[in-house]
Amino acid sequence: MSYGGKSLPGLPRAALCWTPGLAPAPNVLAPQVLRFWHTLLVASGSRFLLPTKTSRPDWKEALRILVQLWLRTSNNDGINSARVLMLHYGKLAFPLAFRPRTQPPVQVLSTGLRILRQLLPFQHDQADRVVRGDEETWAVLHVGRESVAEIRLTQESLMDGWSDEDRCGIEEWDDRGNSLRGELRIEWRRKPSGPRLASIGKSVEVEVWFLWAKGEASCLRVRGMPGATTFQLRNAIDKRFGRNVEGGWGNRAGDSPGARLMLVQTACSAAPKLRSLMKGTTVEMPTTTIGGTAKSKLVRGWSAEDVAGRGSAEICVHVVGQRNLAIHTQLIVLMRTNSPGEVAGGREAGPVPVTDSKDGFSFEEAVEVLPPSLRRAWINVGEPGMVDFSGMVQGHAGESIRNVVFRACPNVSDFEASVFKVFAGAGIGRELDDGDEGFPVAGGEEEWLWVERGGPGSDRSWRESVGTQLEVGLREWLESEQLAGPGLGRAPREWCGAGAEVRGNGVTRERWGQRLREALQREARGGRAGLVAIEGLPTWDPPQQLEFSAQWADGVVALGSQGGQVAVARWEPHSSRSGGNWRPAGLAEEATGGPVIGLDWVRSSPGVLLTAWSGAGSGPDEAGGGAVLRWRHEEGRLDCVGAFPTRLMGVTGCASDMFGAIALLAGGSTVCLIDVDRLETVGHFRAAPDGDICNAPVFASLHPHLIAAPAFLGRAALMFDTRSALDRPVWRLETPSALTNVCFSPDDRTLLISGVDNWVSEVCVTAGHLHDPPLELPHLDLPLNYTKSYYTSAHGSSPCSQHPAVKFAAIQK
Amino acid sequence: MKNVCGDRTIVSASRLQDTVHFMCPATRQLLGAFRVRDGRADNAHAPMTRVAKPDPHHPFRVGVLVDGPDVLAPRPNGDRAFSREAEDIRAYTLELSFALSR
Numbered sequence: 001m002s003y004g005g006k007s008l009p010g011l012p013r014a015a016l017c018w019t020p021g022l023a024p025a026p027n028v029l030a031p032q033v034l035r036f037w038h039t040l041l042v043a044s045g046s047r048f049l050l051p052t053k054t055s056r057p058d059w060k061e062a063l064r065i066l067v068q069l070w071l072r073t074s075n076n077d078g079i080n081s082a083r084v085l086m087l088h089y090g091k092l093a094f095p096l097a098f099r100p101r102t103q104p105p106v107q108v109l110s111t112g113l114r115i116l117r118q119l120l121p122f123q124h125d126q127a128d129r130v131v132r133g134d135e136e137t138w139a140v141l142h143v144g145r146e147s148v149a150e151i152r153l154t155q156e157s158l159m160d161g162w163s164d165e166d167r168c169g170i171e172e173w174d175d176r177g178n179s180l181r182g183e184l185r186i187e188w189r190r191k192p193s194g195p196r197l198a199s200i201g202k203s204v205e206v207e208v209w210f211l212w213a214k215g216e217a218s219c220l221r222v223r224g225m226p227g228a229t230t231f232q233l234r235n236a237i238d239k240r241f242g243r244n245v246e247g248g249w250g251n252r253a254g255d256s257p258g259a260r261l262m263l264v265q266t267a268c269s270a271a272p273k274l275r276s277l278m279k280g281t282t283v284e285m286p287t288t289t290i291g292g293t294a295k296s297k298l299v300r301g302w303s304a305e306d307v308a309g310r311g312s313a314e315i316c317v318h319v320v321g322q323r324n325l326a327i328h329t330q331l332i333v334l335m336r337t338n339s340p341g342e343v344a345g346g347r348e349a350g351p352v353p354v355t356d357s358k359d360g361f362s363f364e365e366a367v368e369v370l371p372p373s374l375r376r377a378w379i380n381v382g383e384p385g386m387v388d389f390s391g392m393v394q395g396h397a398g399e400s401i402r403n404v405v406f407r408a409c410p411n412v413s414d415f416e417a418s419v420f421k422v423f424a425g426a427g428i429g430r431e432l433d434d435g436d437e438g439f440p441v442a443g444g445e446e447e448w449l450w451v452e453r454g455g456p457g458s459d460r461s462w463r464e465s466v467g468t469q470l471e472v473g474l475r476e477w478l479e480s481e482q483l484a485g486p487g488l489g490r491a492p493r494e495w496c497g498a499g500a501e502v503r504g505n506g507v508t509r510e511r512w513g514q515r516l517r518e519a520l521q522r523e524a525r526g527g528r529a530g531l532v533a534i535e536g537l538p539t540w541d542p543p544q545q546l547e548f549s550a551q552w553a554d555g556v557v558a559l560g561s562q563g564g565q566v567a568v569a570r571w572e573p574h575s576s577r578s579g580g581n582w583r584p585a586g587l588a589e590e591a592t593g594g595p596v597i598g599l600d601w602v603r604s605s606p607g608v609l610l611t612a613w614s615g616a617g618s619g620p621d622e623a624g625g626g627a628v629l630r631w632r633h634e635e636g637r638l639d640c641v642g643a644f645p646t647r648l649m650g651v652t653g654c655a656s657d658m659f660g661a662i663a664l665l666a667g668g669s670t671v672c673l674i675d676v677d678r679l680e681t682v683g684h685f686r687a688a689p690d691g692d693i694c695n696a697p698v699f700a701s702l703h704p705h706l707i708a709a710p711a712f713l714g715r716a717a718l719m720f721d722t723r724s725a726l727d728r729p730v731w732r733l734e735t736p737s738a739l740t741n742v743c744f745s746p747d748d749r750t751l752l753i754s755g756v757d758n759w760v761s762e763v764c765v766t767a768g769h770l771h772d773p774p775l776e777l778p779h780l781d782l783p784l785n786y787t788k789s790y791y792t793s794a795h796g797s798s799p800c801s802q803h804p805a806v807k808f809a810a811i812q813k
Numbered sequence: 814m815k816n817v818c819g820d821r822t823i824v825s826a827s828r829l830q831d832t833v834h835f836m837c838p839a840t841r842q843l844l845g846a847f848r849v850r851d852g853r854a855d856n857a858h859a860p861m862t863r864v865a866k867p868d869p870h871h872p873f874r875v876g877v878l879v880d881g882p883d884v885l886a887p888r889p890n891g892d893r894a895f896s897r898e899a900e901d902i903r904a905y906t907l908e909l910s911f912a913l914s915r
Binding site: 519530531533534542543544545546547548552553557559562746754757771773775782784785786788790791 | 821822823824825826827828829830834836838841842843849850851864865866867868869870871872873874875876877878901902903904905906907908909910
């Protein structure tokens with residue numbers, strides 16, 4: 001039976017067959033579903049089609065989506081753990097199979113929506129339907145009273161016809177055949193007020209740099225007006241870049257040999273919306289089309305002659321906020337032509353006048369011919385908050401590259417670049433392979449290159465060729481000394497980063513191992529290391545948490561008590577002899593509402609201390625939370641300056657990223673991301689299944705987008721990347737022990753994980769596999785012997801010292 | 814005992830032990846351990862380490878929170894569990910440089 005006597009445009013006719021009264025039995029349905037899960041349409045008469053509102057009259061009666069989750073209980077074919085999600089679209093049913101262990105429901109729902117959108121010829125009016133004023137659309141899957149999955153509908157996932165009145169029925173069967181009923185609802189929620197970039201400073205500025213290999217630079221500058229949001233900025237850039245690039249440069253295979261233009265995202269410290277702005281994009285840019293189409297669009301004024309002679313080039317898109325914003329985001333665009341030659345012609349130096357002003361953003365293009373010696377200075381001028389350098393190296397996949405010589409920037413000599421490993425399609429990249437947005441072609445310590453699914457080069461042969469030969473572009477960052485600003489106050493480097501003082505204490509890297517051995521030997525011979533009491537809390541309120549500050553080299557430690565008090569103590573060395581004592585330097589008596597569970601000094605804001613506290617009971621009003629304290633070291637005061645906007649049950653800790661821009665508060669299995677400056681929740685995700693305990697997740701040392709979380713009951717370490725979907729980790733490593741804490745190494749190469757009874761091991765951050773064997777510690781067979789481990793910084797490098805973080809991208813030759 | 818890790822070491826403490834372990838991540842071996850003993854307990858009833866965190870600026874300083882010797886309270890069913898409110902926790906720093914200076 002065809003639907004309503006009509007054929008649905010875009011659907012295969014065979015799919016329209018429908019047999020009333022035939023309810024899909026899970027045991028019958030699942031094998032077929034699993035085999036043809038993306039194409040099979042299964043008849044179902046078990047749900048009735050309800051009319052609903054729609055903007056499409058021809059689909060008026062067909063826009064009720066009913067969802068059923070079928071639990072397959074048979075185990076005779078090896079798929080007993082699979083579930084079948086039935087998407088009922090009108091009288092049609094779309095079966096989707098997934099495995100609960102690896103695919104959370106939210107991902108399946110997202111996939112289902114995408115498939116439906118592909119199967120059915122929906123017309124999108126995306127922007128209006130995704131965002132309505134200050135609200136945005138969410139699809140929330142409820143089972144019982146609990147919200148088990150949530151999707152913020154994006155332009156990709158939104159399906160026309162959904163309205164805020166839609167309800168989707170859900171049935172899920174547990175192992176005993178009991179039916180759990182729920183529904184999928186569309187909800188409008190107030191948008192999390194992400195950073196209004198321009199509102200922090202006077203304006204926001206995006207600079208698009210075209211750095212040609214022969215020492216020329218071109219610039220496209222986008223300025224946002226005060227009050228502009230990242231959303232508006234993204235739209236403006238989309239209009240300016242994405243559409244023009246796609247439309248103008250296209251993806252025509254016949255245009256080879258073509259220059260390849262790749263947009264690669266690197267680290268970003270700002271809010272998720274800004275990160276999504278910088279989502280990796282790849283665009284094929286045939287040489288032959290640049291002159292014609294781009295001339296009137298993106299790269300105004302460029303001609304084919306300009307491009308043909310340059311050989312290779314980089315295009316770097318920097319999002320440069322005001323100094324205090326400290327955005328470390330860039331798009332690296334690498335372009336390579338196959339016909340290097342002499343530069344034909346040349347452009348006159350000097351900026352081209354402002355050419356556009358739409359949507360509150362002004363665009364300014366500048367094309368200059370720069371000798372290589374001037375490039376660095378020019379970049380410095382353009383980036384007040386940081387200094388960066390670029391270079392190109394050659395290497396093969398899997399090859400370690402060391403002693404990089406910056407060919408493009410020969411004058412760089414004040415620090416060294418090092419790339420530890422580059423490998424194609426390996427490690428974390430494999431875990432991300434099936435992402436909705438594409439797949440990575442190269443991964444490494446810092447960054448992964450993504451290719452849009454269905455885009456150029458997404459076929460297997462191209463992947464393999466990338467896997468055998470890579471050209472790697474290096475980008476190295478060095479923060480300047482001008483990141484200070486208002487808000488919570490990022491101090492100049494010479495004040496907060498005390499690396500010089502530490503290095504001055506005579507402890508060198510070479511001496512460390514020797515001196516530690518001496519101390520251990522003396523201890524083994526009966527010597528006693530000094531035990532110095534830390535004072536600061538009242539004697540009746542015992543300490544529960546301890547956290548050293550990385551911003552003061554002379555020794556500052558915070559203590560959190562069971563009674564909710566927080567104290568700071570400072571080391572006072574004895575003047576006449578060696579040694580010293582801890583002296584109270586500040587006390588906040590009513591800083592929290594419960595026992596202090598976690599402390600974290602904000603690394604880029606001296607004196608700013610985050611604290612997490614737990615509630616007294618299990619009621620909703622007794623949830624725990626977090627607070628921001630400021631230690632005024634001159635006055636010896638510790639004041640509470642704000643509270644986290646989110647309350648959670650079972651708080652386990654708090655942490656902040658390397659820039660101090662985003663903090664996380666963990667409670668139970670939930671992690672909330674909080675804008676530290678504005679004290680607003682900017683996102684949340686479930687780091688572990690319900691009922692599990694996610695013990696104190698932490699941000700990486702040098703990568704503000706990486707969050708590691710230990711699952712206690714689930715016995716797993718999880719790595720999340722805030723730039724990608726947070727509904728699933730980028731990798732999940734099962735461990736033989738329940739995990740109690742995780743700790744990134746100072747260079748983020750390894751993750752130290754600790755479990756029960758002295759089980760300690762290291763994990764490769766990029767690949768997500770255990771270093772084998774675990775560290776050797778004696779086991780006592782005590783199940784409550786919870787172990788916690790941390791890395792020392794033996795040579796005295798402070799976490800807040802400005803490690804140059806290596807960024808790299810890869811490009812196919 | 815050879816420490817080839819060079820630039821960093823792992824500090825580890827366990828809840829029902831009185832020692833702070835130092836390990837080399839390169840060789841994966843235990844470099845050594847310090848027993849934490851304060852004035853309130855003798856060697857037979859040493860305090861238990863809750864956590865040991867290294868000072869990021871001082872490679873020879875480790876902050877430790879220690880419980881009293883009896884951190885496990887008996888439950889009605891005979892099991893033992895951590896008491897919810899331990900009243901005898903103390904905070905110290907372990908100054909390894911003192912050992913070197915003696």
